[in-house]
Amino acid sequence: MKKTIALTILTLSLTALVRAQVKVNTFNAADLKIQWEVLQNSYNGKPQFKSALTITNTGKQPMPATGWKIYFTFPRQVVEESVAGPVKIEHINGDYFRMSPKSNFKRLAANDSVQIPLIANAWALNITDAPEGFYYEDDSKPGSFTTITKVSQVPSTQPRQLQRLATDEIPVVTPEALYKQNELITDLPENQLPRIFPTPVSFQKSGLPFHLNGHTQVLADALFGKEAAYLKKELALLFKVPSSSAVFKPGKIISLNKKADMAPEAYELQVNADRIVITASTGAGAFYGIQSLKSLLPGKAWLGKMQSITVPGVLVTDEPRFGYRGLMLDVARNFHSKKQVLKVLDLMSLYKLNTLHFHLNDDEGWRIEIPTLPELTEVGAKRGHTETNTDHLQPAYASGPDVNNPYGSGYYTKADFIEILKYANERHITVIPEIESPGHARAAIKSMDARYNKFKGSDMAEAERYLLHDYNDSSVYSSVQHWNDNVIDVSLPSTYNFITTVADDIIKMYQEAGAPLKTIHFGGDEVPAGVWTKSPAAKKIFATSPEVKTTDDLWYYYFKKVNQILKKRNLYVSAWEEAALRKVVVNGARKQIPNTDFADQNFHMYVWNNVLGWGAEDLAYRLANAGYPVILSCVTNLYFDLAYQKSYQEPGYYWGGFTDVDKPFKFIPYNYFKNTTQNAMGNEYSTAALAKEEALTEQGRANIAGIQGQLWSETARSPARMEYMLLPKLLGLAERAWAKDPEWATEPDQKKSKLMYDAAWATFCNVLTKKELPRLNHYAGGFQYRIPTAGALIENGLVKVNNQFPGMIIRYTVDGGEPTSSSKIYTEPIKVKGKISFRVFDTIGRGGNATSVVN
Template identity: 65%
Template sequence: MMKKVILLMCVLIASIGSNAQSKSTAFNAQNLQVKWDVLQNNYNGKPQFKSVLSFTNTDKQAMPANGWKVYFNFARQIVPESVEGPVKIEHLNGDFFCMSPNPNFHGLSTNATMRVAFVAGAWVVNFTDAPEGFYYVADNAPDVTVSIKNISQVPSTKPEQLQRTPADKVDVVTPQYVYKQNDQIQNIPESELSGIFPTPVNYKKGGQPFVLTAHTQVIADAAFTNESAYLKQQMANLFIGAAVHSKLTARQNISLQKKVGLGQEEYELQVNANHITIAASTGAGIFYGIQSLKSLLPAKAWQGKMQSIPIRAVIVKDKPRFGYRGLMLDVARNFQPKSQILKVIDLMSMYKLNTLHMHLNDDEGWRLEIPSLPELTSVGSKRGHTLTNTDHLQPSYGSGPDVNNNYGSGNYSKADFVEILRYANIRHITIIPEIESPGHARAAIKSMDARYKRLMKAGQQAEAERYLLHDLQDQSVYSSVQHWSDNVMDVAIPSTYNFLETLVDEIVNMYREAGAPLKTIHFGGDEVPAGVWAKSPSVQKLLAGSSDVKTTDDLWYYYFKKINQLLKSRNLYVSGWEEAGLRKVMVNGVKKQVPNTDFAQANFHLYVWNNVLGWGAEDLAYQLANAGYPVILSCVSNLYFDLSYQKNFYEPGQYWGGYVDVDKPFKFIPYNYLKNITENSMGVPVPASAWAKKEKLTETGKAHIVGIQGQLWSEEAKGVDRMEYLLLPKMLGLAERAWAKDPDWATELDSAKANTLYNTAWSTFCNTLGKKELVKLSYMHQGFQYRIPTAGVVIENGTVKANVQFPGMTIRYTTNQAEPIISSTMYTGPLTQKGTYKFRVFDDAGRGGRVVTVTN
């Protein structure tokens, strides 16, 4: 018996030793290196490209010949049969792909490299186009993921890599190109710039300045208690550690006075040596007067180190051009924390934007807690490795396998959202919540599927089906613009409206608790793909029993009619993207979308983004406004802040709608935006005659332009720094166009005169940003990570010249191959030394932009 025990122990010990050795010698996928290289756009003369992924094994053990998968995200659709290499690549859903070995793969030994080439649709230009979020999963351990961190991109430099198609005329932005752009910008002394931004209606300089100190008192009319408290807090921030006295006095004070007869957001501001007066009829007017007072402060006052601050004497009468001045922030694709939302609200308030449109859900995430529907956040707000999407959603945009990632997962609790609403309300910013529907709704659909399964398991069928968002028997086949096959709510089933009604009521209650105004809820309404609902039994039943709904196209109007009834019964109106106000009709045998007169008088507010040149809807905003719809101009050509600043491999952002640099929002002409669309998204010049047959904005239509809004979609806004980089300084151009009156250059009919006027205004704007506004933003809220421009550099006759987009910023350079730092030599004039120069622009706080290199 003892011998058997000893023998058994020996076998067990040997087994343990064998397993330990196996574990210690197992392949570690963390030691894979992945490199992406673009080979050619317009591959085989088609709108597609070829690229290659190289996998190098730096681990001590060979990568197994089989039994593994590598998952990743990629925004382009890979052609499966084009894959070259011993693997197959399968599209799962959205931007999610799976790579696995085929029988020709025999493992990857140490230091060996496997090349996987493939063809995919469309084109690629910059580094943010690259596949991302790679992670490894062994078949025998499907719940164990290994993130692959060593991922790089080979910079594209050749025309065939950077030119999308032969029609692509957009220049790659070089130092020489930037120099030419900057050459028209004049250096204007700060003393000659307006003290207030955005530009006020009437501005007159006075005499001696007012000296602000920590002891300056604020006297306020009883109606402006909130604004008085806000101003005192702002002053306290300027004088760290010094209390603001509340004792009243007749001199050396700031007075907030009520004055009847001024408009809703109108104000008057007077500053002299002894007194500052802000007058308005409303709290909003007083608040904007306070923002103008803050604008008058020297930029470096925001460092909080000054004991006294001189404020120039002025007389100002001011009011906004548009009542709606908005920013749309997408927190669904990639999440932004509450602290960042509060920071953005402060930024908006400083530049007199008054509406934050929060895109709270999409296919990739649901971000607002709804207590009665907990799965929306317990499932829909999290992304991580999954093939079932039952506990959380799949990775998107490189968010990776871990549900605790920084930007793929996250949500606002009810308490968070109420706090955000209160914070915005104090700053006279209205928050419009968006429930994206019926498309772009995958996060909601999967969350309600999880709820259904939970309750069915508990035997509660009726309750389980109460909020389902799709017909379980639906066999419809479709693919959305972002390649989702299951992201559209079924608008024929009652449970969809149960869901939406519950959402609306809970959101209304949050606003009521916060004491914040709610007049509308944005219901999305864009990009529902063809094929949706075609094989839904619920839809077929509805079609068979309705005289109004005859085709699946009619479901669009059926849906928004019910949404209108839902909101109207709660004293709210409908907001949506432009498609909510369009109807599909046959024109000469071709299906087209035209304004739907059914909703034109129903107070549907439409946010019109589509003016992409060549798509045929360039004048759509004006068509809808002329038809009677209240329109918020949200045009992709000038107001999509997620679009890349310029064409360069190292410049992040998308570019499907063109490139949007700082000048695009600034030059936007709301009532005639076709005038400044001079080229299409491929950079092909467009003559003014191209707009001859497009619909012009009528005087009646002009009255229906409610305002303008910038959009920051978040596919590339991964983290707060990238978000701020994409947002700023573009947002400042939006602020100017939304608040200030139409500039002279926008209405001048003589093109030569208009161009001269524009160049003068552009120089003023660039100087204002470089010497005032961006300096402030370097210090406020611990600094905003705005984009610092690259230096413009040319070599002429052996002389190196450099310039910068924003006068006031500093250019520094090196000649020893090292990257310039804040202590490097400052550029002050032309250079003649031979060799290689590296130039870099620095802001007032010492933060540097991207380095450019030239050789003399």
């Protein structure tokens, strides 16, 4: 009996213990809530900020005191010793961090919270700066991860949260500030606006209109067969399809005619009652004439429901200002599908941009199949949780633990890439592939490490054939994005095997696509100090080469070899500006000057750094004056990933300043200092400082090959976000790339120039609102461009409201709710007391960010 009682007690005790263990093990990390808040910028008077993470357990079971880790990504570098509270935060690499409990971490009971203050470098102004991509790992279940989705940010509202440094004079955007900015923008009748965009060289109204319909015929010179086929496809999108039983009625004619003595991309467009004639000497010219014809059509035409369209009678003579009109699209940091790339090509072609600079690899991803080196996509095209980076790369930019994340992982197959090339070629867009090197190359390095590991047990020569770093190199460095292993060792012979093989596979794809290839862009930017200093291969070169004695010399050594590889293939080198610079010591200080070694080698330089106050403001002009062909890619006006305005809710980086729609529009390619007034912190850039900048010479002017907008994809993790950052900024770029210098850009009298600019800016805003954005609501499936925030001003008890784009609808509420597409329309100043919320809507009911005032 006693044995039975004892056994029963033991059984009950074991059962209770098991239940207790089961209860402990039922903690669900999905119940965690994480909130982030900026506490203070310029913390302790330094370029750093203090913020706090608050972790709350919203579940019913306690969070364990030990045995877990939380991973996340954060664009700022955490000062690890500054982390307060019962957790440790460790930097792994890049923007990837790991949090784990310290010995004093207590179980987090249901509904309890723990706050973790921390200090990080630089500053935090908007939602883009927030840590993201949180996921939880239970140490007892390695490889099993729980994504934490309950993540939020507390909006910053106080000056201590929104002022980067004491010298930061850029104000936070307010309704009143926006109202005053928008006051300069007059609402113009649509019939007073230019009929074709971008602005043509010559435009005249001429005769009676042409009535376009589904039966209009397209006739073309044999040279323009491709363009005629394209035009027919475009016209088919506009009209209701006639029923199969309908009797065919011959329509009027659009003809594409050849004229030999015209410039390569020039065209003439004549519309009269009987015929539309597009005349050009090349297919490109004919194509741009077609785009101008499309520009004459109403935006609603792209709904595809038209019976007929009236095209005004015009006579247009036109050609582009620059031969290079480009967009750089980064698909490495975050991947974008082939479908989205084709859509971007449609957008570019509509506005006569002719070059896609395709940024295909970086530290965070390799995005193009190279058949000879399959590891590049087997390993380098995927991101997910890893401790080794042997099967795939680590998370970045909130991509999380899952290798199937569509923006962290992905690549273009050979067939995909060939399709992109053919699609671009049909639209007279040249695709320049960028193989970023020797920095920003971590995806390639880790992929070739995987290849090395695959072969090292059987064939060491094959294992080392494409190796991109020396395992015995103990050099220590950290890149701008905090990577410590992302630079190719340029002193290794295997590096040039890699470059050659990648180039040859790319060339074959272009040949198969029938697409032109004149250059490959090989990057060249942001190689950090410290690289190659302890490379055994570099030391061998230092000992044997009279021309290479320092790591700085390896820079020229690398691009000289790349140039030799490309020259053998009848290609020229394109690169970022650093490839054309030589490091020298002047009066004891290190500086960079144009490297004359490559000035006569047809190196095309893409110059991005003109940040005011950084010392390279005039670099684009200095390189052009030194003989380099230059593509202006200036961050101050042409980086579309930068935030539109200083507002907590406005996404995008801002290290080079803020880039609203006006920045590309006001860019003066041959003299961008003319309307330069402030640096990235909003401080006045003095006349004396500007006077020291090098101006373009006549030779330098001839070396400006064109201009290009840049869309880096760190924050562009969806088609909607990509389009939001691109548009409407891209239209300002299109105008500057195609149209001649406007009068305000060359007027020497500053007051006259300002008045002329204000009038031109108002016209441009009206063109966007009444012509181009309504078109983009439907063109190529529709684009989700940014809709501006309303401006509001209280004056004599009345609330006045306006917006950047006259003609868009402003709606408002007085009940505290956010305005919707059915809210009351603002038509005149409002006398209502209390909180009034406003929101701008486009013609199809999409709304921008809401704003409010209290009257």
